[in-house]
Amino acid sequence: MPEQEEQIQKACPECGSLKLVRDFDRGELICTSCGLVLKDKFYDLGPEWRAFDSDQRDKRGRTGAPMTFTIHDKGLSTIIDWRNKDVHGRDISPTNRAQIYRLRKWQRRIRVSDAAERNLAFAMAELDRISSHLSLPRSIREQAAVTYRKAVEENLIRGRSIESVTAACLYGACRMRGVPRTLDEIAEHARVDKKEIGRSYRFITKELNLKINPTNPIDYMPRFASELGLSTAVQSRAIEILEEAIKLGLTSGRGPMGVAAAALYIASIEKGERRTQREVSEVAKVTEVTVRNRYKELQEKLGLNVDV
DNA sequence: AAGACGAAAGTGGTTGA
DNA sequence: TCAACAACTTTCGTCTT
DSSP: OOOOEEEOSSOOTTTOOSOEEEETTTTEEEETTTOOBOOSOOGGGSOSSOOOSHHHHHGGGGGGOTHHHHHHHHGGGOOOOSSSBOTTSOBOOHHHHHHHHHHHHHHHHHHHOOHHHHHHHHHHHHHHHHHHHTTOOHHHHHHHHHHHHHHHHTTOOTTSOHHHHHHHHHHHHHHHTTOOOOHHHHHHHSSSOHHHHHHHHHHHHHHTTOOOOOOOGGGGHHHHHHHTTOOHHHHHHHHHHHHHHHHTTOSTTSOHHHHHHHHHHHHHHHTTOOOOHHHHHHHHTSOHHHHHHHHHHHHHHHTOOOOO
């Protein structure tokens, strides 16, 4: 399996060598000379899950401008310059310019407006923070922002923490765009626990009548396949299997990730790129047992015979 | 030694009275 | 609001490679 690694310009505290490497798959800093593992959390320095196409890789580039945070924290007195320059006088990239534009807009509103608007600004900052940790594309943030605004308009925030609602909106946005992230993944970076987020999510979707399809296991395929270093052949075979399974109603009521994992497991064996149940279950964040159950079910109902 | 398998008991979320 | 329920997890022992 090809590893995603990056050389770090820093000496290893243990052996002093300069052979430190950042392993994106595991989220660790590893010394290739003595084997020391330095840190298991550094996701603020880069995406903690591997980018599997150039589009997503590009998203890493956007971390350059964390001005969002400071502005909201320092609050209302801060003034954003009209020129599109950052603190060093350099031009701000077109991508960030849109963001700055939005900030200016908020700025204007905030000065003359009430708590609800401040709430919004805080939520947007939080939204940006979480989604940049998760390397989520801009379109998803926008979607989440739209949902959040609606929630504010409908007075749905009262009694719920801003953070939990923000996370819930983000979760919903991911699902709407077919870029599923689990609640766990979001909860990991939010400042609220999973339960809270789930509760807010359910509440919001109900109140706003959001039509969100049940998660489609196929959406998980590219991510899982790439994390396992599987070829596209395996991936498309897994998708085939899933499509069959969906037709037969084998996916309803089942955890989509379990089904996805099982399909991938079968496909990997069929195509001679076998992965263990353990490996598959790990990336799908389910247990081996679940992979097993789903896989037996698929095998039976689809009449697939997988030897060995 | 590692992977696969399955039984049994436990957990959290959904549903319907 | 509460209990029943299904899906999923945890744990552990056994079998296979």
